[in-house]
Amino acid sequence: MGNIQVKNLSFRYSDMTKNLFNRFSLNIDESWKLGLIGRNGRGKTTFLKLLLGKYVYSGEIQSSVRFKYFPQPIANPTAKTSDILKAITGLADNDLWKVQLEMNKLGLTDALLTRPFSTLSPGERTKLLLAGLFVDDGTFQLIDEPTNHLDMIGRQTVANYLQTKRGFIVVSHDRHFMDQVIDHVLSIDRAKIQLFDGNYETWQHEYNRQNLAEHNEKRHLQTEIKRLQATADQVKQWAGQSENKKSKASYRGQKTVDLDKGFIGHKAAKVMKRSKNTLKRTEADIDKRKSLLKNVDEVVPLTLNYQPPYQKHILRLAEFQVWRNQRILNWPLTIDLQKGQRLVLQAPNGFGKTTILKALLGQKQLIAHGSYELSRTVKISYLMQNFETLTGDLPDYAANFDIDLSSLLNMLRKLGFERSAFSKNLADLSMGQKRKVSLARSLCEPANFYLWDEPLNYLDVITRRQIQALILAVQPTMLVIDHDQDFVKAIATEAPINLAKETH
Numbered sequence: 001m002g003n004i005q006v007k008n009l010s011f012r013y014s015d016m017t018k019n020l021f022n023r024f025s026l027n028i029d030e031s032w033k034l035g036l037i038g039r040n041g042r043g044k045t046t047f048l049k050l051l052l053g054k055y056v057y058s059g060e061i062q063s064s065v066r067f068k069y070f071p072q073p074i075a076n077p078t079a080k081t082s083d084i085l086k087a088i089t090g091l092a093d094n095d096l097w098k099v100q101l102e103m104n105k106l107g108l109t110d111a112l113l114t115r116p117f118s119t120l121s122p123g124e125r126t127k128l129l130l131a132g133l134f135v136d137d138g139t140f141q142l143i144d145e146p147t148n149h150l151d152m153i154g155r156q157t158v159a160n161y162l163q164t165k166r167g168f169i170v171v172s173h174d175r176h177f178m179d180q181v182i183d184h185v186l187s188i189d190r191a192k193i194q195l196f197d198g199n200y201e202t203w204q205h206e207y208n209r210q211n212l213a214e215h216n217e218k219r220h221l222q223t224e225i226k227r228l229q230a231t232a233d234q235v236k237q238w239a240g241q242s243e244n245k246k247s248k249a250s251y252r253g254q255k256t257v258d259l260d261k262g263f264i265g266h267k268a269a270k271v272m273k274r275s276k277n278t279l280k281r282t283e284a285d286i287d288k289r290k291s292l293l294k295n296v297d298e299v300v301p302l303t304l305n306y307q308p309p310y311q312k313h314i315l316r317l318a319e320f321q322v323w324r325n326q327r328i329l330n331w332p333l334t335i336d337l338q339k340g341q342r343l344v345l346q347a348p349n350g351f352g353k354t355t356i357l358k359a360l361l362g363q364k365q366l367i368a369h370g371s372y373e374l375s376r377t378v379k380i381s382y383l384m385q386n387f388e389t390l391t392g393d394l395p396d397y398a399a400n401f402d403i404d405l406s407s408l409l410n411m412l413r414k415l416g417f418e419r420s421a422f423s424k425n426l427a428d429l430s431m432g433q434k435r436k437v438s439l440a441r442s443l444c445e446p447a448n449f450y451l452w453d454e455p456l457n458y459l460d461v462i463t464r465r466q467i468q469a470l471i472l473a474v475q476p477t478m479l480v481i482d483h484d485q486d487f488v489k490a491i492a493t494e495a496p497i498n499l500a501k502e503t504h
């Protein structure tokens, strides 16, 4: 197997004033299992698309392999799954067995092939598209966030599957997943792009070590500059005093050799010049270090516009069941969610959790049985799972939701959203950036109760930590659906309710 060579790659989108990639070079062995990591909006998806040849760039990308990208675009989602697979793999009918082989390894049955693609659950779709990716040799797979629509079991199945493959780049914000499948890490940061030999844990270790070294260096430089600054101040003061003395002495008509204005002035100027130069050099050095330090993301605490409700009972359900496709979706659900409690609903992906939330939010025609009581005066902040339809720009978005634009921008900054992305059309944002827009809105708007549907999807690790810390600090009332087990465990105040099982 050969190498993928990236030489002096520079690229920016037309609406950008600075390059997203600037003369960056890299060698990737075609047998690597490379994990691509970095905060939202750093350019992970863009890099994959550059490898695919989707955009015009300067520099060179050389390789002998064909690249394939996940998720493949689906032109007609209502078509039969086998037809979709043929379209994305280019396989003829009698070669479909190749996909079936991969599907079986991912635990999918052949029966899926005859169903319309749009009726498959998100997890099934993910696995199916992955099977389509690995049908032929001689290709190098670019797998962009396969974990987003997978529940815990689905993630493990895909991790096991990728362990048996070689030659791919995978992007994911799920570190447990990454640790199982990668042997190299490419990290895209604010100030640098770095390659590491090892898995996520090795990378984290090395990254922390570098951060520590940079912090120590900064402290050292700061002490240095303080010392230099003090010297410079002293010199300035001394020169000033000498000037004073000289003029006073001349005024009295005394003969002063030592305090000759020209001599002192000249000497002082020389010393000053020298120290100024040293200062300048040190400051330049510090600037350089600072640009490296920008890499070390400061995690700013978030705020929540939570207004504790007056009511004790926020949401009461008794024997509650909803319809989905003319069938009853869930086991009877009995809930008494009280002020300050956080309840997590769980079910496999594609089960219909979102349908249940919609029923709670007032789509009464979805309710099949049971009673339902959501205090009318409770202000709900709803974070929907589906945000891909964002259009317009941030001022439009703030106006639509009737929230203050500057609060929204401020919140986005705290979430690590680059200022330069503020003026973008929302449709052009990265997946995580889009998620952050909806999330920032929910954090800003006044609410007594939060209904969050997969809030952490697409978010980078740092942002996940921020959200968790916020919830633990504010202790708001919430109903949450999410597959991140660590998060769910940390924030829930009640035992999770599994919708797919009988609840009583």
Ligand SMILES: Nc1ncnc2c1ncn2[C@@H]1O[C@H](COP(=O)(O)OP(=O)(O)OP(=O)(O)O)[C@@H](O)[C@H]1O
Pocket (backbone or CB within 6 Å): 013, 014, 015, 020, 038, 039, 040, 041, 042, 043, 044, 045, 046, 047, 418, 421, 424, 428, 429, 430, 431, 432, 433, 458
């Ligand atoms: N089509 C586009 N037009 C203009 N700007 C874009 C476009 N796509 C992405 N960007 C911008 O380029 C930057 C990198 O985006 P990219 O999607 O590559 O990030 P990412 O690292 O994949 O982020 P995420 O983790 O959120 O998926 C972001 O600032 C984004 O706003």
Ligand SMILES: [Mg+2]
Pocket (backbone or CB within 6 Å): 044, 045, 046, 144, 430, 431, 432
């Ligand atoms: Mg991306």
